[in-house]
Amino acid sequence: MTTHRALIVGTGIGGLATALRLHDIGWETVIVERAAARRSPGYFIALFGTGRAAAERLGVLDAIGNRLGDDTRNFDIDRSGRRRPGMGHGDLPGAPRLVLRGDVESSLFDAVSSWAGIRYGTTPVGLDEHADGVDVTLRTTTAAGDTEVTERFDLVVGADGLRSTVRRLQFGPDEDFLRPFHHMIGATILQRPVAGFRSGDGFVLAEPGRSAWVFPFANHQPGVLFNYRTTDEQAEFGRPAPESIRRAFGPEPLGPVLEDLVQQFEAADDVLFDAAYQVRMPSWHTGRVVLLGDAAWCLTLYSGMGASSALAGADLLGTTLQRNPGAPARALREWEQKLRPFIGAVQTTAHKDLVMFVPQTRRDRTARTVTLSLLRNPLAKRVMRGVIAQQFREKSLDVAGV
Ligand SMILES: Cc1cc2nc3c(=O)[nH]c(=O)nc-3n(C[C@H](O)[C@H](O)[C@H](O)COP(=O)(O)OP(=O)(O)OC[C@H]3O[C@@H](n4cnc5c(N)ncnc54)[C@H](O)[C@@H]3O)c2cc1C
Structure with a gap:
């Protein structure tokens, strides 16, 4: 049996979830991370249904936990x-x-740590895609200086965040997409x-x-x-x-x-x-290079769906690669076809969600006050909850489910 080899760039939620999923379907993974070590737990994250469903299939939902207090x-x-x-x-x-954010990253890190040798201080500096593989030059920086190696991979996954290097090397400058x-x-x-x-x-x-x-x-x-x-x-x-x-x-x-x-x-x-910033791209992949998570479609924090969509994107990528053995380009096309309408919808609603986080006008501010007072009214509460539930519907869609 041929072993397929993937390079995964970035150890955020998208990169670690991809490594876990690809390992599950029998791929060998090489993970590189530009930072010298793991990062701190970071900021709050709401994990909606889309992300919970993917995390459950990845086997990390229990380890992620829940920090919602009872007496809040x-x-x-x-x-x-x-x-x-x-x-x-x-x-x-x-x-x-x-x-x-660190709760999700740690749960994934713990799931991959026994077999994934993460190369810290390492970043791609050159990508050369061919019909049968991608030659990637990787630069590692240590106290002793820089070293470079060029290695061949069957697939490269750029999960390297908003200002992605893989995106820049393979698709173009940030200004084209941010x-x-x-x-x-x-x-x-x-x-x-x-x-x-x-x-x-x-x-x-x-x-x-x-x-x-x-x-x-x-x-x-x-x-x-x-x-x-x-x-x-x-x-x-x-x-x-x-x-x-x-x-x-x-x-x-x-x-x-x-x-x-x-x-x-x-x-x-x-x-x-x-x-x-949002990232808007006409396509997230070429034949053997794919972007995932913030690198591909950053939704902004206002959507509350960046972590969930990174988990779902990784989960679905494993599914389409498994369904198309030896045909990564077809797998990537299938993957994007399924994911794009969902991501497009969330990107659009992120603009509305922004107003919930930051009222743009006095009218928005007043609307917020009125909504909160209606939610305190027993009669209006049920109607208001229905309206809000409708607005949040897509955040629970199990887009990676098959
Ligand atoms: C304040 C805030 C609140 C948020 N709230 C929510 C929320 O409530 N719900 C939700 O779902 N999402 C939320 N998000 C969004 C969510 O955190 C992100 O969408 C998600 O973490 C993105 O994960 P990622 O793996 O795609 O990218 P990142 O987390 O950016 O990870 C990228 C990784 O790649 C590494 N890297 C970068 N460049 C290179 C390189 N050249 N070579 C090697 N490695 C590289 C980075 O060091 C990093 O480890 C929030 C975001 C913010 C900022």
């Missing part, structure tokens, strides 16, 4: 700290699991609950064009997410992140809660500060 309280607040009852993850249709959402994101894990709140409290401070969210986790410090609109991403990157965030929430005084959140962001060792 959620509030909508204003700058002075005044609070009203709000909505949390537990109130969303489809019972999404609330986890850290569509700006004109919003900046700052995220970190808080060192302590905000004064006046318990660690099981979540809250949202939403104003037109900017918002701050605090997500509570069971047995873990809460996470904060700042979002704000911008017309000039480069200017935002040009300043220290906390300064950009302060300016975005000014010129009014921040008030006690925002001040506490920004100070904790400033003091944190591990923060994410980035601009939101």
Whole structure:
């Protein structure tokens, strides 16, 4: 029996899930990761039905767990700290699991670690695709310097995130595919609950064009997410992140809660500060090179589906490769045909989902207040839940199921 050999670039959720699935169907996998070591647990993730179904088939759902607390309280607040009852993850249709990105990555890492020798500090620097294989030059950087090797693979999977090197080498420059959402994101894990709140409290401070969210986790410090609109991403990157965030929430005084959140962001060792982009591509593959996850279709965090779609994409890739032995190009075509309508729909709704995270106008802000008050009304609650469930329907679609 011929063993097929795949190169998987990236050890995020997409890369590790692909490695696990391809191993399951008998492929040999080589995994490379640009970073020198595994990364920190990162930020919150809601895992909707699409991702749960794929994780279950991959055998990692139990290990992913759920950090949704039993005694969570959620509030909508204003700058002075005044609070009203709000909505949390537990109130969303489809019972999404609330986890850290690292919970999903660790569950996958543990499943592959016994057989996957991950090459850290390694990145592709050249791809040369032929009818019968892809020659990939891999550069490894260590304290002793750089070394390069060229190896042949039957398939290359670029799961190397928003600013993918595989995409650049095989499909073209970032500018051809990145569509700006004109919003900046700052995220970190808080060192302590905000004064006046318990660690099981979540809250949202939403104003037109900017918002701050605090997500509570069971047995873990809460996470904060700042979002704000911008017309000039480069200017935002040009300043220290906390300064950009302060300016975005000014010129009014921040008030006690925002001040506490920004100070904790400033003091944190591990923060994410980035601009939101979608990736839009006419095709995610050539004959033997395929992109997956954020590298192919980054949905933005506002869709809440990036992790779920990376899991589903990896799961489905294994299925179509298994169905088309020795014919990777046909497998990739079948894979994309099945996945693309789903991803297209989620990319479209991400724009609407953005308004839930960051009201764009005063009217959006008022609509949010009205929705929350209707959800507190026993009569209107059932209707409102039905409306919201309809909006969330596609997040539970088991697109990788066969
Ligand atoms: C704040 C925030 C909140 C989010 N919330 C949710 C949510 O609620 N629900 C949800 O489903 N999704 C959410 N997402 C999105 C989700 O986290 C991503 O879509 C998902 O993690 C993407 O995984 P990935 O494997 O495709 O890419 P990444 O996680 O970006 O992983 C890429 C990997 O490739 C490596 N790499 C990069 N370049 C190279 C190279 N040249 N060579 C080798 N390795 C390389 C990187 O170091 C990294 O390890 C959120 C995202 C953010 C930022």
